[in-house]
Amino acid sequence: MSSAIKSHGFTALGPLHEAIAKLRGWSAVGFAALLGAFAALAFAPFHLTPALIVSLVGLVWMMDGARGDIRWGRALFLRGWAFGYGFFLVGMHWTASAFLVEPQKYAVFLWMPLLALPGGMALIWGAATSLAGAFWSASPSRIFIFSIFFALAELVRGHLFGGFPWNIFGTTWAPGGALSQAASLGGVYWLTLLTLFMCASPAAMVDTRDARGVLGRALPLLIAVILTGFGWAWGAQRLAQPPVMSEETVVLMDVGVPQNKKYAQGSGEKVLNRYGEFLRDIESDPSDIVIWPEGALPFELLANNYALDVISAYLGQRTLIVGSTRRSFDGREGVYHNSLAVLQTENGRAELIALYDKHRLVPFGELPASRIVPFGDALSGILPGAIQQLATSGFEPGSEPTVLFPRDLPPFVALICYEGLFPEITRKAGPQRDDAKWIVTISNDAWFGRGMGPAQHYAQNRYRSIESGLPMARVASRGTTAMVDGLGRETVRGQRVTGDPKGWVSSVARTPLPNALPATPYQKYGPALFWLTLTGFAVLAFLAWRR
Numbered sequence: 001m002s003s004a005i006k007s008h009g010f011t012a013l014g015p016l017h018e019a020i021a022k023l024r025g026w027s028a029v030g031f032a033a034l035l036g037a038f039a040a041l042a043f044a045p046f047h048l049t050p051a052l053i054v055s056l057v058g059l060v061w062m063m064d065g066a067r068g069d070i071r072w073g074r075a076l077f078l079r080g081w082a083f084g085y086g087f088f089l090v091g092m093h094w095t096a097s098a099f100l101v102e103p104q105k106y107a108v109f110l111w112m113p114l115l116a117l118p119g120g121m122a123l124i125w126g127a128a129t130s131l132a133g134a135f136w137s138a139s140p141s142r143i144f145i146f147s148i149f150f151a152l153a154e155l156v157r158g159h160l161f162g163g164f165p166w167n168i169f170g171t172t173w174a175p176g177g178a179l180s181q182a183a184s185l186g187g188v189y190w191l192t193l194l195t196l197f198m199c200a201s202p203a204a205m206v207d208t209r210d211a212r213g214v215l216g217r218a219l220p221l222l223i224a225v226i227l228t229g230f231g232w233a234w235g236a237q238r239l240a241q242p243p244v245m246s247e248e249t250v251v252l253m254d255v256g257v258p259q260n261k262k263y264a265q266g267s268g269e270k271v272l273n274r275y276g277e278f279l280r281d282i283e284s285d286p287s288d289i290v291i292w293p294e295g296a297l298p299f300e301l302l303a304n305n306y307a308l309d310v311i312s313a314y315l316g317q318r319t320l321i322v323g324s325t326r327r328s329f330d331g332r333e334g335v336y337h338n339s340l341a342v343l344q345t346e347n348g349r350a351e352l353i354a355l356y357d358k359h360r361l362v363p364f365g366e367l368p369a370s371r372i373v374p375f376g377d378a379l380s381g382i383l384p385g386a387i388q389q390l391a392t393s394g395f396e397p398g399s400e401p402t403v404l405f406p407r408d409l410p411p412f413v414a415l416i417c418y419e420g421l422f423p424e425i426t427r428k429a430g431p432q433r434d435d436a437k438w439i440v441t442i443s444n445d446a447w448f449g450r451g452m453g454p455a456q457h458y459a460q461n462r463y464r465s466i467e468s469g470l471p472m473a474r475v476a477s478r479g480t481t482a483m484v485d486g487l488g489r490e491t492v493r494g495q496r497v498t499g500d501p502k503g504w505v506s507s508v509a510r511t512p513l514p515n516a517l518p519a520t521p522y523q524k525y526g527p528a529l530f531w532l533t534l535t536g537f538a539v540l541a542f543l544a545w546r547r
Contacts, residue, residue, distance in 0.1 A: 005065060009217045010205040017206040020058055021065030028062060029082040035059055036086030042172040043091060044459035045452060049172050053199045059083050060146055060203035063129060067136045080129025084122025091167050092118065094453030101260050101447065121157065121164070128153035137545050140204040143197060143220040144541035148534060151193040162363040165421050167456060169195045175462035176489040178235030183466045184520040186529030187423050193533055198224040243485040245512035248410060250473050251290045252481045252494055253278045256505035259446040268298045272307055279314035282508055286317035289409060293477040294323035294338070294417050294442040302326055302341060302352060311343065312350040319344050319409055323416060323442040335396040338366060340414045340442060342406045354406040356414040357398030360422060366395045401429040403436045410437035413470065417443040420461040426468050427523055437516045439464060439472040445479025454479035462488040469517035481507040486517035
């Protein structure tokens with residue numbers, strides 16, 4: 001059947017389309033995996049969007065060939081799954097680092113992040129290609145169909161089993177750049193839908209229909225060029241406004257202790273003393289807001305009187321926002337929370353004035369497998385302990401996303417690590433979301449090495465500022481510590497401080513807090529534009545469809 005494939009349209013692409021569409025068996029699966037791996041270069045820290053264009057065009061052409069098979073559903077699924085496996089393996093290979101913090105215990109389970117995780121997530125994309133194949137056509141309608149089903153697949157990936165929307169397609173655009181500003185209109189899922197269409201549109205220039213002219217085939221590409229041009233011009237105009245700073249000053253502090261040394265014997269006092277030195281020595285004013293990262297100290301801060309005494313001695317009139325594991329008792333055995341605490345000194349003692357418990361927990365990491373999937377108890381026994389290492393049986397989720405209103409501070413939305421991936425948390429935080437003036441994001445990126453993982457996490461966090469118009473103060477242990485304005489632009493990045501112990505990489509910055517922007521359309525209307533555009537694409541697919 002493959003020999004019957006004949007390409008028409010833009011002549012120069014014909015031989016390439018025929019060669020890709022004719023691939024069968026393991027050759028097709030292997031080539032799809034290579035395309036997916038290449039697509040991973042389109043995301044942070046590289047943002048090589050042309051790699052995504054090449055990869056998606058290749059995938060569409062592979063779907064052209066698979067749709068002609070007798071067992072087309074199986075052929076499509078395998079191509080989509082292999083594409084996803086290559087993409088997730090390269091883009092998320094850093095997840096293996098968590099298994100190497102204690103390699104003597106967990107290195108034997110590296111097959112899980114390198115095989116099970118990318119293979120499992122790729123099942124969603126395999127299903128998307130199969131479903132798209134049911135509506136496939138040689139006409140330009142297939143670009144709309146492809147975009148619809150893959151956008152829906154990304155939505156599913158962002159919610160299934162708690163969700164893991166890492167490197168969704170809309171984040172290929174460098175945050176703070178012109179095209180990234182579209183997220184303020186309809187959110188990152190809407191931008192994902194547009195990105196899929198724009199990047200896949202060149203595939204329509206060639207198909208298997210007998211000569212019907214190039215003009216009709218060029219329609220998706222023409223629409224994509226118009227969307228890109230208008231999007232860039234609108235985004236550039238939006239970025240022409242310089243950041244406007246408030247009177248609040250924030251000090252971002254991370255001592256940068258390696259994860260494999262953080263919980264060693266005697267390390268707790270060493271980490272605490274280093275933070276104490278920062279409080280004492282870093283330039284600061286009494287009214288400053290100091291922020292430390294998620295799990296800043298390798299013990300329960302709020303239950304450690306010595307640590308609170310040290311903080312009290314150096315904090316002065318400043319306010320400290322700090323991440324810490326916390327244990328609570330509610331008429332039963334104690335449960336652990338991954339928390340953000342706000343401390344101020346009262347009568348010479350650091351007192352808790354506001355508290356947030358992490359609401360969205362990392363599946364299979366902070367949230368045990370036993371609470372996610374059937375038979376998860378057996379899986380929990382071989383996975384590394386909870387990411388903070390102080391609650392090996394997992395954390396208890398907080399009640400809801402929250403805007404905190406500490407006295408003498410601008411109210412803020414609290415995000416802890418993984419929560420920074422989810423647009424709906426920032427948008428739906430209560431109570432009185434509209435009163436929030438900024439976002440505080442704390443994270444522990446030390447689990448994931450110094451490569452792609454921390455860079456990708458930071459890039460995705462910045463989209464929360466674009467979507468909401470709120471500036472973000474971000475402190476990430478051994479990740480990127482920075483201030484971001486309401487357009488996703490980095491205004492300052494943490495710099496290393498002299499005197500680090502061997503292997504430590506500190507990061508400190510003192511900066512004004514940018515003013516919040518007016519509420520964005522996405523903040524007001526949520527994903528409405530995503531569903532409207534999806535419906536419009538479905539109508540266009542129907543109008544362009546030819547069997």
